[in-house]
Amino acid sequence: MSPSSAAHDVSFLRLTSLPMLLEREIESMILDGRLSIGGRINENQLAATFGVSRGPVREALRSLEALGLVELLPNRGVFIRSLDIAQVVEMYGVRAALFGYAAQLLASRTDAGEVARLRTLLDEMTEAAQAHDFDRYYPLNFAFHDFIVEQAGNGVLTAQYRGLVKQLRLYRAGNLMTGNTLELSNEEHARIVEAIARRDAASAYQTSFDHVERGKERLLARSVSLARAEERRA
């Protein structure tokens, strides 16, 4: 075997393990809602479900704790983490800073192909927004943000951003946008794309930061009105 000919890493050496597998599976159970937020996880039951012993399950849960998806209370058990609105607000702030930084980086290194891709996503979102088709808009919106972060070319940034977005999925109720907020949000996307296309790093940062902050305010407004409705119901 010639050592220098293969640019590929020799990481075919079993890149996965049982705890890692369980971690991914439990994670998707949480994010898909198959495990209810705030609820308790029964180690025995979970281990039985997967046909393994509790050891690997416990290891997987330790990882998920560090990722902020579950909480471990000693001698009490593992609980699916539930976020209150204050934590969500904090996360949105950090997300704004990270997303702004991503756009700034991308603006200073982007090529025509990336801009074209962004414009395509933007056009598709515009269509979906005009049709008030949230189900079509949502994945495009996600792809738009993720593309910017990914193409920024900073792996640490990507990991941090995605980890935060993952945690934010623990907060249900905020995922919906009503009617014209879709169009409002997408106008902000347009400004971001233009800043990146102009290679204006400062503007890319600012428009992107503001976009997430406005998203936070939209969520907050919705959350307040939801809380009011809850109050009246009680």
Added chain:
Amino acid sequence: MSPSSAAHDVSFLRLTSLPMLLEREIESMILDGRLSIGGRINENQLAATFGVSRGPVREALRSLEALGLVELLPNRGVFIRSLDIAQVVEMYGVRAALFGYAAQLLASRTDAGEVARLRTLLDEMTEAAQAHDFDRYYPLNFAFHDFIVEQAGNGVLTAQYRGLVKQLRLYRAGNLMTGNTLELSNEEHARIVEAIARRDAASAYQTSFDHVERGKERLLARSVSLARAEERRA
């Protein structure tokens, strides 16, 4: 027991556990250099050292992996994570974004007491810098940055920032500043403090972001000259 009289949480219910304890201990072993970077961790040996079985040790190591302090290679073992210069550069970028955001937040909500504290730290750093006393400068410098992040009032931000700083300690060789870079760096601190004191959020962000970015460049310059020296030695 009256329920509302005690503002204290009843979280005295054993807030720690053996794996958490081990996690903290192993972490400090890594950061103190008692476990050498890049080296392999022997589970049996480590468990024997603490007088416990391998189970809790493995759980602790899973947490440390998610925190980015160790790497787990299935069937191969656990290795203390070693950072290459490219990863360090990426981390500095994210750190710049987070620290900039912290300063921005603090500028928009700070009070006189906080500014006074910052000025005190600044004065002490100025003294240490003029005396070229790195050992005195370093903890002050750390406290300065951490104080800004802490007082920004965003717990998620604080956790993310500290996690990143912790990981950066895995990169040895960069911790030293020579002669006049101390004074250069501290002049940047002064600009940050002034921006915060003026409650100028935009300026606080920019000066703080730039400060970390310049720190990155200073590190990079040092790293390049070190690599050159290494080359000559070979």
Added chain:
DNA sequence: CGACATTAAATTGTTGACACTTTACACTCG
């Protein structure tokens, strides 16, 4: 002498059993 196959040792992976803690339930007493 070096490359390769074979075997032994060391180390990780997983399990089931047991100890300890918490929780739920029934019981007693005021």
Added chain:
DNA sequence: CGAGTGTAAAGTGTCAACAATTTAATGTCG
């Protein structure tokens, strides 16, 4: 009845033994 107590069940915490894999060492052949 209701508060408090005691007991049983359920669940988490820890361990030591066994299985599987990797690594090191040994021996063999070209």
